[in-house]
């Protein structure tokens with residue numbers, strides 16, 4: 001189905017992203033898996049190409065793309081190559097950057113944004129704690145006032161880019177009695193005394209992303225490191241989570257679509273009982289269903305992207321796009337594994353990695369259950 005949200009400029013940008021990925025990422029894909037991270041040289045190369053600063057104004061060293069569709073194109077193309085690359089770059093550029101650009105003071109923007117755009121500063125966001133992630137308002141990491149400073153104690157877990165991040169956008173409790181209205185966001189530099197990280201977590205998928213637990217023991221920060229307003233962190237997160245969820249939805253669809261197209265090719269070549277396996281009616285019909293499912297999901301997500309560009313994306317619609325695309329991705333990739341037979345279970349086949357990588361999309365950035373909770377509430381339930 002012909003898509004209608006991207007124009008010539010977006011497609012030219014897509015071309016340049018593809019060339020960058022072919023040149024700088026694909027040849028080294030295996031080494032990223034072995035190291036369980038993307039090396040800093042790759043971040044620098046992406047920064048040089050302007051890929052990390054799409055949402056950052058030129059005045060602060062960014063490439064200041066005119067609308068979110070450029071970020072969407074980048075998300076699609078990186079997802080086709082590696083599920084993990086998209087999550088690492090996405091957290092850095094699409095999730096963390098808007099907080100700095102839209103809520104940061106002039107001093108904060110000058111201090112961090114140029115180096116975020118260049119890849120010199122790598123960002124993470126710390127919301128989830130070992131005690132729970134879905135119930136964000138119940139987070140327990142605290143920042144307690146001590147003279148002119150704040151003293152942070154607590155820990156965060158499952159943090160994408162956590163092992164290598166230089167700057168963590170951290171959600172902490174500043175007013176214990178106020179629950180959701182007592183949370184503040186701080187930008188914590190990894191050089192701070194009292195900050196430490198656990199090992200790279202051993203995950204079922206997304207092998208190349210470095211995911212870690214972070215510890216804060218009497219870490220001292222000042223008001224100059226508060227992002228947004230004191231005690232308004234929960235409200236700020238609610239404001240920016242829809243864009244993060246839309247980014248997930250874009251990636252979920254692009255990732256599954258790419259593997260599905262590769263699977264169609266595979267079923268044309270692989271033979272059983274003297275004929276290509278794709279030509280058995282069962283498989284032909286299955287592939288027809290999967291292609292329809294993906295295109296329907298893509299059309300819905302495209303509509304969300306267009307709404308976001310107009311400034312009209314709602315939290316509830318973003319939740320619909322996130323859970324539905326994650327569910328579709330999961331179903332499509334499971335069938336793709338099945339169509340590959342035993343090879344589908346071998347890590348050397350892209351379909352196997354994709355299937356593993358995709359499992360987390362129903363969990364992170366708000367699980368499918370939490371997305372349905374949000375949608376259910378909008379129905380007055």
Ligand SMILES: Cc1cc2nc3c(=O)[nH]c(=O)nc-3n(C[C@H](O)[C@H](O)[C@H](O)COP(=O)(O)OP(=O)(O)OC[C@H]3O[C@@H](n4cnc5c(N)ncnc54)[C@H](O)[C@@H]3O)c2cc1C
Nearest residue numbers: 125126127128132133134158159160363364365366367369
């Ligand atoms: C690879 C990876 C990367 C991640 N990256 C980051 C990151 O960069 N930053 C960050 O802050 N977090 C990150 N996360 C954390 C992620 O967002 C959380 O895992 C997620 O929000 C769920 O929280 P939880 O794991 O504590 O599960 P829990 O909150 O303990 O939930 C467990 C189960 O209960 C269900 N549940 C909870 N509440 C309800 C309810 N009201 N109704 C129905 N079901 C419910 C959940 O849906 C889930 O199925 C990452 C996680 C992973 C696995």
